[in-house]
Amino acid sequence: MQVRLGCGQITWRGTGSEEAVLTDIAQAGYEGAPMSARGGRTARDIKELYESHNLVPAPGYFSGSFWDESKRDEHVESARRVASISAELGLTEIYVADGGFKEPTRSGRTRWEVAAHPSPEDSLSDEDFARLAVGLDAVGRATLEFGVRSCFHNHVGTFVETEAEIERLLASVDPDVLFLGPDTGHLAWGGVDVVEFTRRHAERIKTMHLKDIVESVSQKGKAAGWDYSTFEKNAIWTEIGEGSIDFAEVLRILDGAGFEGWLIVETDVTQLPTPLESAVVSRQALRTLGV
Structure with missing residues (x-):
């Protein structure tokens, strides 16, 4: 496949310096x-930092409570800034994710507490969901001003987690305004068939996070009603090729659709001795799949 392969920094949380x-x-x-534009970084700052480590910046991540009308102008302006920096770096995509992890729902619980097993009462109201779609439409149009496509990024523990x-959401926003940057691990953990989802939306997927999960942990946690943290403590995450996701088929579908974007490898929490070992295992697995 003619793709670009990056690795997310999340595995290294709290383990050392950015360098x-x-x-x-x-x-x-x-x-x-x-890439991250936090802390007032400019495109030049980011480019120089990455070049000094023989890397290039890959698509960054932007999230917000897009259903909150009072924050819409703030979200749009933030999206414009990140898109402007992305464009200067030669990037044409950005991951855009909904929030809501710790927001109380109509049930009185948070989506963090009911990760991967929400009830209908844990969802947004119809009115808030409509506002969410409007907010993401606004963000998508703002980033397109800079030639950068907003790619929706699903995440367990948020208000857009389940297949439904x-x-x-995808049916509510113009596909020429909001694209897809799905996370395979969060899809699988949320109960979505990753291969079928990829096949259904291959033309809309412009970038993707590659992440694997242990299905037995997922099923055990859902039955026991675990919260997000408990899933992670019980090793829901694993390296590419070590879990349940059929990456060979996912990549075959993307290749058949002419995908040429960035793929970002992540293992949120590794059980291996170091993050470097985790990154190497996933990289080697992808080499065997032609990436």
Whole structure:
């Protein structure tokens, strides 16, 4: 496949400096890592930092409570800033994710508490869901001003997690305004068939997070009613090729659809001794699949 392969920094949370993390990512054999414009960084700052580690910036991540009308102008302006920096870096996509992890729902619980097993009462109201779609439409149009496509990124623990919620959102926003940057691990954990989802939406997918899960942990946690943290403590995440997701078929479908974008490898919490070892295992697995 003619794709660009990056590695997300999340596996290194709390383990060292940004420079050390980028050094590991390059050593593991990746071309790039997601960029971040936090802290007032300019495109030049980001480019110089990554070049000093023999990496290039990959698509970054932007999230917000897009159903909240009072924050819409703030979201749009933030999206414009990130899109402007992305465009300067030669990036044409950005991941855009909904929030809501710790927001109380109509049930009185948070989506964090009911991760991967929400009830209908844990969802947004119809009115708030409509506002969510309008908010994401506004963000998508703002980033397109800079030639950057907003790619919706699903995430367990948010208000767009289940297959029904994801499909409802995708049907609610113009596909020429809001594209897809799905996360395979969060799809599977949320109960979505990753292969079928990829096949159904291959033309809309412009970038993707590659993440694997342990299905037995997922099923056990759903039955026991675990919260998000408990799933992670019980090792829901694993390296590419070590879990339940059929990456060979996912990549075959993307290749058949002419996909040429960024793929970002992530293992949110590794059980291996170091994040570097985790990144290497996933990189080697993808090499066997022709990436």
